[in-house]
Amino acid sequence: MQPVRIKLLSLLVLSPLALSAPFVHAQASQLPPGTSDPDQTSAAQQSAAPQSTDGPLANIESEIEQKHFDQARTQLDQYLATHPDDARALFDRGYCDDAEDKGDQALAWYRKAVAADPKQFEAQMALGLALADQNSTDEAVKALQAAVALEPNPPNPAAKAQAYRTLARLLAKSDPDDARDALLAALKLTQETPEDTLLTASIAEAEDDPTVAEQAYRQVLKAQPEDGTAIAGLAHLLISEKKFDEATPLVHSALLRDPDDPALNAQYAALLAAQGKGDEATATLEKLHTLKPQDRQVSQMLADAYVSAGALDKADALYAALLSASPNDPDLLSARGQLLIGEQKYAEALPLFQQAVKLAPQDADAWSGVAFAASKTGNPTLELDALAARSKLAPETPATYFLWATAHDHLHHTKQAVEYYRLFLSASQGKLPDEEWQAKQRLALLSK
CATH class of the missing domain: 1.25.40.10 (Tetratricopeptide repeat domain)
Structure with missing residues (x-):
């Protein structure tokens, strides 16, 4: 069974100001x-x-x-x-x-x-x-x-x-x-001022009005063709609309002028990833990480690229470094826990998820992580407790039905196990074939 996905790690499609400086006094x-x-x-x-x-x-x-x-x-x-x-x-x-x-x-x-x-x-x-x-x-x-x-x-x-x-x-x-x-x-x-026009674009994006946002970015670029914020903003819109042919020359020409600009490199990585060019996207993110080694978002972006490439050890090293700096961040704890599950290091993942739910008890995904890691480390009681906590926050899925069933099965709760195996089969409908085969076999045995 595939591990329950805790959070989408991909942060590649950035907002235009994602890597800009923190807000300061005025102009x-x-x-x-x-x-x-x-x-x-x-x-x-x-x-x-x-x-x-x-x-x-x-x-x-x-x-x-x-x-x-x-x-x-x-x-x-x-x-x-x-x-x-x-x-x-x-x-x-x-x-x-x-x-x-x-x-x-x-x-x-x-x-x-x-x-x-x-x-x-x-x-x-x-x-x-x-x-x-x-x-x-x-x-x-x-x-x-x-x-x-x-x-x-x-x-x-x-x-x-x-x-x-x-x-x-x-x-x-x-x-x-x-x-x-x-x-x-x-x-x-x-x-x-041009800053006002950029702000207009940002507000339009927040109002889900890409047409006005695009007009504003293009207005700035007409007067200031090399404005990095406007380029990044327009590229973000074009990428989100899958207009890769329009976004590519925009970002590429900007990088020729300023090859070390962090926001432009992030946009270029987003563009490459959106076109399925994972290796090139990873190389760009590695360069960006060298430019901004302490930037959390850049590190997470690179970690996600490593996950997509199957380089879980490299991704884990990045999350370990992030957690060293922010040991009580529930999102980072869950993200690293998910990576460890991907590496089948279930015993190491479990305490990370447990710490995450202590810090963020309303996070249903983190409770899913506790339940899955507990199932893999042979702790069905903890698994049921985690599933019960999760059920108060989010609806059941085929994966959670299966976890309920196997936990009850391990504890010899036959009636409950049969009920959840049936719920799982009804919900799965071919989505998890290996688990469906196992559920059918267990139902046949438990029904004797």
């Missing part, structure tokens, strides 16, 4: 929230820095505008000692730390500023961007939604557009409709 991540790059002139990058006022913070904000952050920080600390609830000063203090990449300290100040005055746009926006930078997506979305409901003081359309754009990026996968609305709101305030 200019090296700068504090909303500030401009002096070498850029687009409206979306105009300054949202603290503006000088006629109040007690005027001199301090003048220092900030001149990037004299140490002097501003010292003066702000003195001011806040006697005005601890001044929301503007708290924001300015966080801004000074943010400008010098002191993210944790800045975040704490931004929280204080919002607590002191939740109606201050600048603090809400800065808090949202800082949380997004730390991948605290849910909190970031709440802060940015609060920000876009407010108005900057003084008015700053570019800063508000930046808040809308960041909100759109955060919601692109989880809530594409709201993401689209946020992006449209940004475009009412500032001109469209």
